[in-house]
Amino acid sequence: MSPHLTKVAEAIREAEAQGMLKENPILTGFSGKKMMGTLQRFAAEFTDENNCYLEVGVFQGLTLLSVGSVAKGDVFGIDNFAFFDKDGKNQSIVEDRRSKLGLENVHLINADYEDALHALEKHLNGRKISVYFVDGPHDYRSQLVCLLFAKPFLSENAVIVVDDSNYNDVRQASADFLISHPEFKLFYQAYTPCHPINMDKKTEEEARNGWWDGINVIVRDKNNELKAEYPSTIRSRKLFEADQNTHSARFPEAAYIGTKLAEAYDKFWLRGIIKFNLELIRGFSKKKKQKPSYFELNTHSHELPKGQFNSSVSK
Numbered sequence: 085m086s087p088h089l090t091k092v093a094e095a096i097r098e099a100e101a102q103g104m105l106k107e108n109p110i111l112t113g114f115s116g117k118k119m120m121g122t123l124q125r126f127a128a129e130f131t132d133e134n135n136c137y138l139e140v141g142v143f144q145g146l147t148l149l150s151v152g153s154v155a156k157g158d159v160f161g162i163d164n165f166a167f168f169d170k171d172g173k174n175q176s177i178v179e180d181r182r183s184k185l186g187l188e189n190v191h192l193i194n195a196d197y198e199d200a201l202h203a204l205e206k207h208l209n210g211r212k213i214s215v216y217f218v219d220g221p222h223d224y225r226s227q228l229v230c231l232l233f234a235k236p237f238l239s240e241n242a243v244i245v246v247d248d249s250n251y252n253d254v255r256q257a258s259a260d261f262l263i264s265h266p267e268f269k270l271f272y273q274a275y276t277p278c279h280p281i282n283m284d285k286k287t288e289e290e291a292r293n294g295w296w297d298g299i300n301v302i303v304r305d306k307n308n309e310l311k312a313e314y315p316s317t318i319r320s321r322k323l324f325e326a327d328q329n330t331h332s333a334r335f336p337e338a339a340y341i342g343t344k345l346a347e348a349y350d351k352f353w354l355r356g357i358i359k360f361n362l363e364l365i366r367g368f369s370k371k372k373k374q375k376p377s378y379f380e381l382n383t384h385s386h387e388l389p390k391g392q393f394n395s396s397v398s399k
């Protein structure tokens with residue numbers, strides 16, 4: 085194996101055996117020590133003035149600042165702080181902790197991940213991404229877009245770490261990326277039995293010291309040294325096909341509320357049944373005022389052009 089891929093394997097093995105390179109008790113968030121140990125070793129080994137670490141999904145900065153404290157190059161984190169942030173404090177928590185730790189190499193990009201990845205050129209200022217950590221929104225499209233939009237900025241020897249690979253839709257996005265970009269290979273995968281929130285105390289402790297909610301490590305395999313292997317996914321496409329029905333439904337927002345309602349019925353959870361029925365009714369009356377809205381097969385195309393050339397085609 086090439087020296088670079090040997091270093092990738094060594095970093096993972098060392099993180100498996102020894103966990104993190106450096107811990108800081110002021111940091112809090114959602115991750116496991118083997119995961120962070122792997123990210124830290126990648127950043128310590130593969131970043132420099134021209135090659136940076138980028139992460140999507142910062143929350144309170146546990147992974148970003150842990151990596152920043154050992155990286156040799158700059159470290160960028162994208163988050164719009166729209167989730168898990170009831171009091172609107174996460175951005176200032178990250179900034180306070182960054183200055184307490186004196187990490188001047190850490191840069192926060194407060195933006196939607198899609199906008200930030202579109203404007204990466206401006207943020208990275210000529211640097212390439214040598215270590216890329218994907219830990220933002222976990223729906224299939226977001227996962228795939230995170231991989232696709234960052235691709236032009238990845239270095240020759242880029243290593244990608246996909247968190248929350250326990251989820252089937254996350255694995256499906258990684259598998260689709262790998263199949264369509266054969267120069268990238270799945271290098272390592274590790275899973276935990278369920279999401280840590282559903283674990284008993286002992287298993288949760290193991291996940292905190294381990295791989296949290298599953299990991300896929302993807303490398304650019306320049307010399308085509310590795311076999312093409314993919315994370316395992318559920319073969320049925322039913323849920324992805326249901327997306328089309330949801331997008332074209334008259335009340336698409338009701339799809340999620342419908343699943344919560346089903347849960348409430350399953351447990352005979354009366355307050356839930358009342359709450360989600362009320363949300364459905366509110367959604368129905370709001371939607372009735374919006375036009376056009378059909379019983380089914382809504383296309384959202386009524387304002388699109390009837391025929392239009394690219395703006396540079398001469399008239």
Ligand SMILES: C[S@@+](CC[C@H](N)C(=O)[O-])C[C@H]1O[C@@H](n2cnc3c(N)ncnc32)[C@H](O)[C@@H]1O
Pocket residue numbers: 112113114115140141142143144145146147148162163164165166167168195196197198219220221
């Ligand atoms: C699981 S948390 C990340 C955990 C973090 N890496 C840590 O060390 O604790 C996911 C983060 O993704 C962010 N996120 C979700 N959707 C986003 C979007 N559309 N654009 C930017 N960030 C987003 C959330 O605000 C949240 O902070």
